[in-house]
Amino acid sequence: MARKARPDLGPLEERIGYAFANRDLIESALTHVSALSTARRAQTYQRLEFLGDRVLGMAVAEMLFEAFPKATEGEMSQRLTDLVRREACADVAAEWGASAYLRLGGGEAKTGGSQKAAILGDVCESIIGAVFLDAGYAAARDLIRRNWSERMLAPKNPLRDPKTILQEWAQARGKEPPNYKEVARSGPDHAPHFTIAVELTGYAPAQAEGASKRAAEQAAARAFMTREKVRDRKDRIVV
Template identity: 50%
Template sequence: MKLSAQLAAFAARLGHDFADPALLVRAVTHASMSSVYRDDNQRLEFLGDRVLGLVIAEALLQADPRAAEGLLAPRYNALVRRETCAAVARAIDIGEVLKLGRSEMQSGGRRKEALLADAMEAVIAAVYYDAGYDAARRVIMRHWAPLVGSVAADARDAKTALQEWAQARGAPPPVYTEVARSGPDHQPVFTIRVTLADGAFAEATAGAKRQAEQAAAQALLERVGP
């Protein structure tokens, strides 16, 4: 099997020459194509998530040999979470090579954060199956090394930090409410409000609920102080 010119260009951006090109084709095939392709990328995504986790955990230990687990865990979570995987996927244009069914194509699947993140993990697993752990590690570090080097010493996400802020003061957890939704169905925009027990609140708008929640939490953290 020979890769199409588009997939060959993607493999070059990824940094891996596939001995078995069919693995890459499977990795970029979404479940919505099941009527055309027998294999989609769901099982590869499951494995790729674990391979990514191991490589990142190892990289963090090597980057900061003295860091305690309590500091390593939030850094790890920041590097393997969906948003980060999707950001790496966008940087190497996975979206343009995804094989999607018509419904996903029409709903903007090439831009969906979840699809991009899942495909990134599936591609990692494809490299692992194709050439082993060392090859997968090389690919991951090619794209994640700058992130490992720049991840904050305290990399807790804003929602976690805000919840811990409230708990430290004996208050109940913050409440997140969707206050507005706009835009077409395939590209919605959400406005989320986060409220503390004392009535303090902040709002943020983003193209995904999770992003809007994080932005609202960050805004409220900046408002209430350390």
């Protein structure tokens, strides 16, 4: 029986900026658990994702330590959290075009698994883990620096998130911390949509929507502060 031809991953490697010596590693890094039987799950990206997550955290922490010599531990921790979060990793995987090379089971493919942030985020970390195993920490660090340096210097999200700003603003006025309530939930289980209201004594509630409870809570806090013209530490109105 003829052996199944291996996929051409050259274009993906060019975008990643790394060519694998061990082809099994990159193929495993692109294989979702749904694509293989239980007996072969060691060949999926699960273990590589676990490893890549730790390598990413180490490399980004090193970058932050070098780039912000006057930053406090708390500030660096906030920056680190933003840079290694699932959405950031999914953005990188999307830029690589990784979704076109994923191996998914039939059910996962039918539900749009190749576009899910959770899967793309995991794949990004699994590729990092694969590079680490193929060529060591220096190669993985170089890949991370190429793809995270600009994000580090120009973050998409505010360094301090809206919920934190709102809570500090409320406490400075002697009020109880804001309370967040789920108002509605819609959509299928694999792609839920939430509506969250934030309540603060003495003010009308503010509502917002998001693809996760956390995202909806942050949006609700931002909506409240925009309406009330809450200012941050640099005297800027939060929008």
